[in-house]
Amino acid sequence: MKLLLIHTGGTIGMAETSEGLAPRMGLVEEAVAERLPAGTDFSAEVFDPLLDSADVGPRHWNRMLDTIRSHPDAAVIITHGTDTMAFTGAALSQALAGENRRVILCGSMLPLGHNGDAEGNLDLAISATGSREPGVFLAFAGKLLAADGLVKHDSHEADAFRAQPQTIPAPPKQRTFDDRKLAILTLSPGIPAEAVKAMLGTLDGAVLRIFGAGTAMNDANLLTVLAEAVKSGKRLRAVSQCEAGGLSPGAYAAGAGLWSTGIENSGTETPEAALIHLWLN
Incomplete structure (x- = not known):
């Protein structure tokens, strides 16, 4: 199996510092690698600097799309902060419509190593890459949710997301995001x-x-x-x-x-x- 990790940032990849939680390079990549079955062809694209999801926008969606499309045979996991997860879920779902790709988004309310939800969400994301069903999904709180209509309904609890059913989109007129306002x-x-x-x-x-x-x-x-x-x-x-x-x-x-x-x-x-x-x- 080929697996591509795109690590954008977010709580899941943070660690304690003297000034509080901050992103730590390598944390998520190591956690994914140690969970993979032997023989997995694993590659990672890591944003540098790692982003708080509040800073994620159209140019970052384009980078994710370019990376996904440059690995046509790989299952994809994207680790991402929760605050704008719904925007990224909608962006990737619509932009990839009809391309027969499977992408699993993953984040957490507490970082890896904090006895919270990060490890379970990551385990679910990895297991979800085994299916061939196309689409973009969120692995969170023991559930695999369609990512095209995500709603973050709770700012603190581990079960933070719901998914509202959306009309299946027709392939879009454009596949990347321009600089319109x-x-x-x-x-x-x-x-x-x-x-x-x-x-x-x-x-x-x-x-x-x-x-x-x-x-x-x-x-x-x-x-x-x-x-x-x-x-x-x-x-x-x-x-x-x-x-x-x-x-x-x-x-x-x-x-x-x-x-x-x-x-x-x-x-x-x-x-x-x-x-x-x-x-x-």
Whole structure:
């Protein structure tokens, strides 16, 4: 078996220092190597410097994709911090759609050697590489989760992730991430239309987190801002602020004004998945 480890950083590869937990080179690579069956063809791509996942973004996704594609016959494990795991899961799931690859993401809430979840998550990730089922998955808390719709629902507990079912993506129009300016914006009661206009003025497109099954405040100024943004060529893609259930345009009259602006319906997509959809399609 050929196994490729891409170690980006994160809690799993940290160790105690005089200033607290910090990344330690070699820690994850050694832990993986000692768990592999004899005869495994093992290689590792290690980010230098190792990253806190808060710093992971499009250029790092491109590096992961380039590395995966340069090892076409290898099973892949990516170790990664938990804070942006959902973004990376969506990015790799959509960018690799149709390429028949199996990628296992892995992280932890406590580092290796701290009597926490790291060792178990790593063992699960390694065992998960034995399957030929294509897709991107997260090995975490004894579960193998589809990574296209991850939600980090707890900031402290070991069982930190859920997976919301997503529509199987068609192969994307592009396979890597460009430098467009995209963001996730949240509607909240009383948000000024001028603030939304200012934010959209600096963006090429945005995911808009709206209420419930697809409603928004009946603010004529805000709706004009959204309609003008769409008319100018900016893509706006709506998601629900609820974790599950998705959007149902037309279910409530309170959403009629919003949907008349031309905003796109993301259905059951998570905010992370909708953002990646904008980037690749």
